[in-house]
Amino acid sequence: MEEILRVENLSKKYEDVDVLDGISLSVKKGEVVVIVGPSGCGKSTFLRCLNGLEDIRDGSVFLGDEKINPNKKNLSKTREKIGMVFQSYDLFPHKTILQNVTLAPIKVKKRKKAEVEEEALKLLDRVGLISKKDNYPRQLSGGQKQRVAIVRALIMHPEVLLFDEVTAALDPEMVREVLDVVLSLAKEGRTMLIVTHEMSFARAVADRVIFLDGGKIVEEGKPTDFFDNPKTDRLKKFLKTFSYEE
Amino acid sequence: MFDSNVIKMILEGIRDTLYMTLGSTLVGYALGLPLGIILYVTSSKGLHPIPFIYRIGDFICNIVRSIPFLILLILLIPFTRLIVGKSYGSTATIVPLVICAAPYIARVVESSLNEVDAGVIEAARAMGASNIQIILKVLLVEAKTSLFRGITITTGLLLGYSAMSGTVGGGGLGDIAVRYGYYRWETGIMIVTVVLLIIIFQIIQNLGTFISNKIDHRKR
Numbered sequence: 323m324e325e326i327l328r329v330e331n332l333s334k335k336y337e338d339v340d341v342l343d344g345i346s347l348s349v350k351k352g353e354v355v356v357i358v359g360p361s362g363c364g365k366s367t368f369l370r371c372l373n374g375l376e377d378i379r380d381g382s383v384f385l386g387d388e389k390i391n392p393n394k395k396n397l398s399k400t401r402e403k404i405g406m407v408f409q410s411y412d413l414f415p416h417k418t419i420l421q422n423v424t425l426a427p428i429k430v431k432k433r434k435k436a437e438v439e440e441e442a443l444k445l446l447d448r449v450g451l452i453s454k455k456d457n458y459p460r461q462l463s464g465g466q467k468q469r470v471a472i473v474r475a476l477i478m479h480p481e482v483l484l485f486d487e488v489t490a491a492l493d494p495e496m497v498r499e500v501l502d503v504v505l506s507l508a509k510e511g512r513t514m515l516i517v518t519h520e521m522s523f524a525r526a527v528a529d530r531v532i533f534l535d536g537g538k539i540v541e542e543g544k545p546t547d548f549f550d551n552p553k554t555d556r557l558k559k560f561l562k563t564f565s566y567e568e
Numbered sequence: 569m570f571d572s573n574v575i576k577m578i579l580e581g582i583r584d585t586l587y588m589t590l591g592s593t594l595v596g597y598a599l600g601l602p603l604g605i606i607l608y609v610t611s612s613k614g615l616h617p618i619p620f621i622y623r624i625g626d627f628i629c630n631i632v633r634s635i636p637f638l639i640l641l642i643l644l645i646p647f648t649r650l651i652v653g654k655s656y657g658s659t660a661t662i663v664p665l666v667i668c669a670a671p672y673i674a675r676v677v678e679s680s681l682n683e684v685d686a687g688v689i690e691a692a693r694a695m696g697a698s699n700i701q702i703i704l705k706v707l708l709v710e711a712k713t714s715l716f717r718g719i720t721i722t723t724g725l726l727l728g729y730s731a732m733s734g735t736v737g738g739g740g741l742g743d744i745a746v747r748y749g750y751y752r753w754e755t756g757i758m759i760v761t762v763v764l765l766i767i768i769f770q771i772i773q774n775l776g777t778f779i780s781n782k783i784d785h786r787k788r
Contacts, residue, residue: 373694402696412691415786416709426695429705458785471691478695 332381343537405475465496596669604677720776
């Protein structure tokens with residue numbers, strides 16, 4: 323399968339601390355890559371570098387043939403092709419659910435309003451939220467907001483979807499409804515990079531799991547190998563923190 | 569004391585006061601809103617930091633705001649004469665009111681925009697929105713409640729300042745209060761003008777609060 327995203331030797335420092343230390347990664351079209359690791363290991367920073375929300379000083383990121391450069395004028399064109407969903411949903415509080423979803427396609431992509439709305443309603447229906455189209459974000463639960471945020475990313479027809487701990491702020495019973503949506507996207511063959519702490523979800527959704535620690539890729543592999551036969555001691559120790567059996 | 573001439577004068581005073589207050593708020597926002605947006609955008613944490621521009625805007629705002637309004641009123645007399653043709657009357661008063669209000673408005677606007685959740689801006693940016701699109705479609709929309717509160721506060725402030733300009737022949741209710749209450753010892757007329765100012769202030773404040781609550785979609 324063809325490569326869609328390539329990261330070459332990506333490094334990033336915050337005041338002498340290496341947040342990312344020479345990460346290289348190649349993602350194929352349709353692949354689902356899950357990134358796990360302890361807090362502060364650089365997972366979120368890594369995702370944010372991929373669509374230029376962070377400065378890229380050392381190393382490079384390519385989407386197809388295009389190099390992603392945060393200082394370049396056409397960055398916004400590239401960003402349209404990379405959808406991102408955040409931990410804190412970040413819906414626009416003063417816009418209705420439908421307006422939240424249709425804003426970017428209408429204003430950024432200059433598509434026709436009627437056509438965008440029709441697609442928005444279809445997508446909202448898919449995540450079971452069509453009845454909320456005229457509500458404001460405050461009237462929705464966390465899980466519902468996050469599903470809207472996913473729709474908001476989908477309607478831009480991104481080539482790659484980035485999920486940054488999308489269930490970390492949710493009540494446990496709402497985690498499932500969001501992850502089911504992500505899982506259905508994976509089955510459709512979408513290319514996704516997912517940062518998460520939900521290990522059983524990672525196992526279910528991933529084609530490949532990456533363990534990031536200290537800004538480096540410590541271990542990577544298929545979910546079965548990764549979770550059942552971890553090679554490095556660091557990963558063994560990390561996985562143990564999720565289990566209560568001794 | 570309250571013959572038809574006085575009543576006519578007071579009615580004209582109300583008209584002039586409203587004219588000065590609303591006129592200077594309007595023109596003040598025409599200058600202050602863009603200036604506030606520039607301050608927000610060019611600040612070190614803004615959409616497009618340009619320290620040099622920010623420092624200039626910041627400096628001008630601080631200079632103008634540190635001059636007491638009454639002094640500004642007098643300092644600006646030649647400038648007012650240049651623009652309006654005379655230095656007294658309600659239209660002439662709008663000039664110093666605007667000069668005084670614009671930097672204040674710019675600050676109020678800047679702080680309203682600063683209140684907008686950074687995550688929301690980042691989400692817009694991640695969708696590929698340009699800075700202009702972020703300003704027009706996200707920032708100003710998400711800050712509208714706070715911006716509206718700012719307008720209410722500014723209008724109230726300018727109402728007070730327009731009354732203050734009465735001391736140098738600015739016209740309006742403040743002018744009447746000074747001329748009759750202070751120079752002629754007609755306390756009755758002064759009290760009436762003060763009560764009218766209080767009523768106008770209450771109307772502005774309550775209307776402003778009502779509208780900003782009406783347009784706020786964040787809370788129940």
